[in-house]
Amino acid sequence: MERVPLQQKVLSENDRIAMELRARFQERGILCLNFVSSPGSGKTSLLERTLASVPNGERIAVLTGDIQTENDATRLQRFHFPVKQITTGGTCHLDARMIERHLADWPLNRLDLLLIENVGNLVCPASYDLGEAAKIVVLSVAEGDDKPLKYPSIFLKSDLMVVNKVDLLPYVPFDVNTAVNNARRIHPQMEFIRVSCLSGEGLDEWLSWLQKRRNAQKLLHHETVC
Amino acid sequence: MERVPLQQKVLSENDRIAMELRARFQERGILCLNFVSSPGSGKTSLLERTLASVPNGERIAVLTGDIQTENDATRLQRFHFPVKQITTGGTCHLDARMIERHLADWPLNRLDLLLIENVGNLVCPASYDLGEAAKIVVLSVAEGDDKPLKYPSIFLKSDLMVVNKVDLLPYVPFDVNTAVNNARRIHPQMEFIRVSCLSGEGLDEWLSWLQKRRNAQKLLHHETVC
Numbered sequence: 388m389e390r391v392p393l394q395q396k397v398l399s400e401n402d403r404i405a406m407e408l409r410a411r412f413q414e415r416g417i418l419c420l421n422f423v424s425s426p427g428s429g430k431t432s433l434l435e436r437t438l439a440s441v442p443n444g445e446r447i448a449v450l451t452g453d454i455q456t457e458n459d460a461t462r463l464q465r466f467h468f469p470v471k472q473i474t475t476g477g478t479c480h481l482d483a484r485m486i487e488r489h490l491a492d493w494p495l496n497r498l499d500l501l502l503i504e505n506v507g508n509l510v511c512p513a514s515y516d517l518g519e520a521a522k523i524v525v526l527s528v529a530e531g532d533d534k535p536l537k538y539p540s541i542f543l544k545s546d547l548m549v550v551n552k553v554d555l556l557p558y559v560p561f562d563v564n565t566a567v568n569n570a571r572r573i574h575p576q577m578e579f580i581r582v583s584c585l586s587g588e589g590l591d592e593w594l595s596w597l598q599k600r601r602n603a604q605k606l607l608h609h610e611t612v613c
Numbered sequence: 614m615e616r617v618p619l620q621q622k623v624l625s626e627n628d629r630i631a632m633e634l635r636a637r638f639q640e641r642g643i644l645c646l647n648f649v650s651s652p653g654s655g656k657t658s659l660l661e662r663t664l665a666s667v668p669n670g671e672r673i674a675v676l677t678g679d680i681q682t683e684n685d686a687t688r689l690q691r692f693h694f695p696v697k698q699i700t701t702g703g704t705c706h707l708d709a710r711m712i713e714r715h716l717a718d719w720p721l722n723r724l725d726l727l728l729i730e731n732v733g734n735l736v737c738p739a740s741y742d743l744g745e746a747a748k749i750v751v752l753s754v755a756e757g758d759d760k761p762l763k764y765p766s767i768f769l770k771s772d773l774m775v776v777n778k779v780d781l782l783p784y785v786p787f788d789v790n791t792a793v794n795n796a797r798r799i800h801p802q803m804e805f806i807r808v809s810c811l812s813g814e815g816l817d818e819w820l821s822w823l824q825k826r827r828n829a830q831k832l833l834h835h836e837t838v839c
Binding site for chain 1: 651652653654679680681682684703705732733734735736737753755756757759760762763764765766778780781784785786811
């Protein structure tokens, strides 16, 4: 059985759709972010805090992936932005075709920020480009500061590491500097922000990072159009 | 492209090797346990606590899986039982062939307990039988009590749920009863034990569960032999 060519074919099919999605997002000035993490690191909480902090008129939408349940979409719909659940029914990651399919009936010209919450998995989502401008990896301090070395691929491919649940730092053996150094051994340009979605610590810095990326995307959009 | 038959072929290859491993373990009276969880839930800590609690003469060995690093094996080797690291180099789960290969030069007749620590991933390891007598799912309270509903397959296939890091319960929104009820909605026979590998709470109950399973395996072994 020839295994490698098949894998290449599957990957290139995903990559082709991701490239098309990326082109569509850039054309319309949409910043697309792909949030990845272990189960229970706080992706949904970070999105809740984000949606709660922006005015209702903002052009934001969310796609949220899970193996089962629509719980995350239910949590996120409270903020009155468009939210769709992608239930993968067993698949351990989102892929570009799922994104394409779930965007089919959404008017993209009414958006400038698309937030994608991936399935909780620190391994497989690293291999599937969704057409995003950047991956953001969320790491809970309860998981341990060694995780970037043990799951290098996802840290290599993420622009930003959000160290979440810092309110738990007094109670867990986790050193933020060690985590950041470990992440930068894999990915020297890794940015990082420490937050607590429970206490609110660090959220200003996160929102400011997000705003900078949105501004940059708008500049890029104008450049493309002119 | 016919996708289902190929997947069936891959799965049945794994299942065939897993069946052979299971037969070898049963023949020799070896209890094999497969520990699964999200990254950072505390599988290695639970194994450390377990190895620290048993006398040196016990016939125990450990296989520990990770994408990268030999950190877990280094941590576990301190207890002077045979330990081997399986570094998958990107693969998101252990499979039966990896187990078979890493057991090849180990004298199985000197063992009666084989502990396998899977790659940290709450999705993919559910699909790969390693020939174990039981899967044990470790869930850290920092991950949230909704996880059994969101990752049902791994909870369905595990005999025991170890709720770990209960020392963090005062600081996180996690209700143990809700977690257990959610797990039992998926798997009504699910046993559970609450532990803290940091404070030591609940470890007696875990060690007693383990001893019961070892005793049962010995009885089964004698029955097979007679």
